[in-house]
Amino acid sequence: xxxxxxxxxxxxxxxxxxxxxxxxxxxxxxxxxxxxxxxxxxxxxxxxxxxxxxxxxxxxxxxxxxxxxxxxxxxxxxxxxxxxxxxxxxxxxxxxxxxxxxxxxxxxxxxxxxxxxxxxxxxxxxxxxxxxxxxxxxxxxxxxxxxxxxxxxxxxxxxxxxxxxxxxxxxxxxxxxxxxxxxxxxxxxxxxxxxxxxxxxxxxxxxxxxxxxxxxxxxxxxxxxxxxxxxxxxxxxx
Amino acid sequence: xxxxxxxxxxxxxxxxxxxxxxxxxxxxxxxxxxxxxxxxxxxxxxxxxxxxxxxxxxxxxxxxxxxxxxxxxxxxxxxxxxxxxxxxxxxxxxxxxxxxxxxxxxxxxxxxxxxxxxxxxxxxxxxxxxxxxxxxxxxxxxxxxxxxxxxxxxxxxxxxxxxxxxxxxxxxxxxxxxxxxxxxxxxxxxxxxxxxxxxxxxxxxxxxxxxxxxxxxxxxxxxxxxxxxxxxxxxxxx
Numbered sequence: 001x002x003x004x005x006x007x008x009x010x011x012x013x014x015x016x017x018x019x020x021x022x023x024x025x026x027x028x029x030x031x032x033x034x035x036x037x038x039x040x041x042x043x044x045x046x047x048x049x050x051x052x053x054x055x056x057x058x059x060x061x062x063x064x065x066x067x068x069x070x071x072x073x074x075x076x077x078x079x080x081x082x083x084x085x086x087x088x089x090x091x092x093x094x095x096x097x098x099x100x101x102x103x104x105x106x107x108x109x110x111x112x113x114x115x116x117x118x119x120x121x122x123x124x125x126x127x128x129x130x131x132x133x134x135x136x137x138x139x140x141x142x143x144x145x146x147x148x149x150x151x152x153x154x155x156x157x158x159x160x161x162x163x164x165x166x167x168x169x170x171x172x173x174x175x176x177x178x179x180x181x182x183x184x185x186x187x188x189x190x191x192x193x194x195x196x197x198x199x200x201x202x203x204x205x206x207x208x209x210x211x212x213x214x215x216x217x218x219x220x221x222x223x224x225x226x227x228x229x230x231x232x233x234x235x236x237x238x
Numbered sequence: 239x240x241x242x243x244x245x246x247x248x249x250x251x252x253x254x255x256x257x258x259x260x261x262x263x264x265x266x267x268x269x270x271x272x273x274x275x276x277x278x279x280x281x282x283x284x285x286x287x288x289x290x291x292x293x294x295x296x297x298x299x300x301x302x303x304x305x306x307x308x309x310x311x312x313x314x315x316x317x318x319x320x321x322x323x324x325x326x327x328x329x330x331x332x333x334x335x336x337x338x339x340x341x342x343x344x345x346x347x348x349x350x351x352x353x354x355x356x357x358x359x360x361x362x363x364x365x366x367x368x369x370x371x372x373x374x375x376x377x378x379x380x381x382x383x384x385x386x387x388x389x390x391x392x393x394x395x396x397x398x399x400x401x402x403x404x405x406x407x408x409x410x411x412x413x414x415x416x417x418x419x420x421x422x423x424x425x426x427x428x429x430x431x432x433x434x435x436x437x438x439x440x441x442x443x444x445x446x447x448x449x450x451x452x453x454x455x456x457x458x459x460x461x462x463x464x465x466x467x468x469x470x471x472x473x474x475x476x
Contacts, residue, residue, distance in 0.1 A: 113366065128351065153410075153417035161406050161430075168402040172395050179391035188437055192399075195433035199426055199465060227437060 025066040029104035078141045085217040094186040101170045154204035263304040267342035316379045323455040332424040339408045392442035
């Protein structure tokens, strides 16, 4: 107790703020955000309720700080060296994405569903903007792997659609984690990227070039070749 | 003026409520919902501000009623007779979906983005539930066209992913309507349905059967055949 108190006194303002954000992010991740109280956060941090209020004006501002922390953490997981076939890179990123989703399950669902995300309109607009920024970063990362600086509207839509697809898939997985193994979903998302690009390539030269480059990098027995075979087999007269 | 007043007196309670919802939906559709005031609604309905409050406790309840009306309207547009090749059916539904999106642009964006949707948490949860119900109806309709009553998790995910893709695509179109013609986006969405199903079919017998049935119904020179050809062509060694 004495040691604890001494340790508390030694913690600087910024350090204490960061500790509270850690604790809050952990609670908001594991339970639905509305069900977490300042008392829960104070108890988990081992400090008094008034001391929490000394650092944060209320639960909503802690929630916002926790969302910002989570956004930074997720963005960090997108980083992937530009080496090897694209499908391998995307698969590794998907693996880290599903790790993140698994760690922050209930909070991730609540946030993306929008409904139970908390706060007044300006705070909501800020968390909404943070989520959009994470999506935009994800899109830029993917375009970087494709070697594209200035995507046309069709390629931009493919990438944006795919990022949305990853969200829908992750939410479905959280709802029924037993229904499909996550490894299958991760690899399915990589396949879906190529499938969506193939659709767009019907109308777009830039996407067509990107798609050809991707497929050329793939090993003979890689997932993209499988997919192409499957699609060809679906059209019985070819 | 006298005629107008006489007409107003003759309007019954339910008729007046419906008229206010019409007017509100029109305003919330054409401008960002936060920028619409009760005064705007009163002016557009040709009645006094206090009379609006006589029928609705406030702007949020009118907004909720307008969202409910829009949800019913959109759901109505999903209905499509189960005749002819699936791609034609989906294409007609997409045409009506984009009509709806064009008519309700700014309100549709604001609502789906979640950020600026208005109201306290219980009201938000209700509008959120309405949107989810529209999505669920869309999924059931698509499954009906596929002739599937009890989808496995993989086919259910394909359909749900596709409904999400239609939303992302519609939002992208609203942001930059000049970037891609809507007819192209509508037909691209139909292609994407088949492409996502083809990916899922790699792991799922039910989706594989559905996909084969779909492709069999297609005309020789239909869009699905094109897609299969394109995918096959993307894999240079096949």
